[in-house]
Amino acid sequence: xxxxxxxxxxxxWKAEEDEVVINHVKKYGPRDWSSIRSKGxxxxxxxxxxxxxxxxxxxxxxxxxxxTSEEERVxxxxxxxxxxxxxxxxxxxxxxxxxxxxNFWSSRQKRLARILQNSSAxxxxxxxxxxxxxxxxxxxxxxxxxxxxxKSPSSLSNIDNYDEMVxxxxxPDLVDTNLLHFETNQSHLGDFNQPQQDMTAFSSAGSQQxxxxxxxxxxxxxxxxxxxxxxxxxxxxKPTTSCGDGxxxxxxxxxxxxxxxxxxx
DNA sequence: AAGGACTTCAACCGCACATAC
DNA sequence: CGTATGTGCGGTTGAAGTCCT
Numbered sequence: 203x204x205x206x207x208x209x210x211x212x213x214x215w216k217a218e219e220d221e222v223v224i225n226h227v228k229k230y231g232p233r234d235w236s237s238i239r240s241k242g243x244x245x246x247x248x249x250x251x252x253x254x255x256x257x258x259x260x261x262x263x264x265x266x267x268x269x270t271s272e273e274e275r276v277x278x279x280x281x282x283x284x285x286x287x288x289x290x291x292x293x294x295x296x297x298x299x300x301x302x303x304x305n306f307w308s309s310r311q312k313r314l315a316r317i318l319q320n321s322s323a324x325x326x327x328x329x330x331x332x333x334x335x336x337x338x339x340x341x342x343x344x345x346x347x348x349x350x351x352x353k354s355p356s357s358l359s360n361i362d363n364y365d366e367m368v369x370x371x372x373x374p375d376l377v378d379t380n381l382l383h384f385e386t387n388q389s390h391l392g393d394f395n396q397p398q399q400d401m402t403a404f405s406s407a408g409s410q411q412x413x414x415x416x417x418x419x420x421x422x423x424x425x426x427x428x429x430x431x432x433x434x435x436x437x438x439x440k441p442t443t444s445c446g447d448g449x450x451x452x453x454x455x456x457x458x459x460x461x462x463x464x465x466x467x
Numbered sequence: 468a469a470g471g472a473c474t475t476c477a478a479c480c481g482c483a484c485a486t487a488c
Numbered sequence: 489c490g491t492a493t494g495t496g497c498g499g500t501t502g503a504a505g506t507c508c509t
Contacts, residue, residue, distance in 0.1 A: 233495085287497090300496090
């Protein structure tokens, strides 16, 4: 099935290679990745091309944007429910890929490990240490926010301030976990009850047929809506027009609550 | 200012599952 | 029905960037 047995290229992608992949998707859709190589268009494997498309070239990706507190909260909750099903979790976050979620989670885990390591090496009686212990014992899959610890990850001094620490807590009580039983209890979720890839909105026979052809949820982002009747469901998190500076305050979610309400967590 | 520590992110690998033949 | 091939996913790694001392 393979075409030429040329050497497979690896490593960083060039703009020309990206262009080839984009053109391929325009012509054939996000599939038949292996044909890119078999046709001699690129010396990349089909897997590599697909990955490049999914993680970098696909439209409406929030590449380069830090996770907001809201996204962070969703990831924490969904990870607790689904485990390390990054692709599944990513479907609830507009513009995020499984790789994004995976990397985000992984770096938070490392950070927590570091904090715990440092906290055990320092005084066991500090307020921050108590908070961390409570956090870890009661919510083992949860790690602190990147925002709270970013500045000095190797030291606990920056979390001595309780308010700061509060921002790092996942606040399980703030989220009704019943809402996260998507399979059995989706009606409670209102606008947020469907992942991005949920295609139940395409109810007409014509739309179903189209869907069979265009399985990729981002097809419409690239080539526009096919049918005026087609109404794509809102993702779990509504897309933001921009990211990072200005529009989204990472801590805004927590600002809506009195700080003392977290004392019981 | 320089060097080390740490974080982030892109990309690869291997496995599992789906589909075609 | 078995095998080959394609695709999707999770884990891991290493380079580059950022922060800290």
